[in-house]
Amino acid sequence: MTSPTDESPVCSARGCREPAAWALLWNNPRLHDAARRKTWLACPEHRATLGDFLDARGFLREVAAAPGSPTLDT
Template identity: 75%
Template sequence: MSSPLPADEPLICSARGCHAPAGWALRWNNPRLHPPERRKTWLACVDHRGSLGDFLDARGFLREVVPVAGSPTLDT
């Protein structure tokens, strides 16, 4: 199990090759593998919120998209 990030470490977008700060948490689960209450999280920057969300949603995995704590709410 990995250790939590230090409080001063910036949260970075989960998209491959992206190093932008994350503003959104895409909370998901795979119903074939996870109990209904379990949530995994991908982080997304403004540019990748849509594509990462679309990927998860197309598979029926996306449960919610919420702003990352400490970031402004970006309604797009």
């Protein structure tokens, strides 16, 4: 297991402390304005499960590299 620095974004999955590589941008159209985006961060291991959870509810809008992640450099 890797150890993120204090400045590193951390995965939003319950109990995960891995560095986040992805930002899952979402909103609940019943509660949020169409332009509003909330963000869940995901490590590579949890990108699919968090994305599937949001997508199944019709909330997922975009998946992008998380700011400060090594994904931006590859």
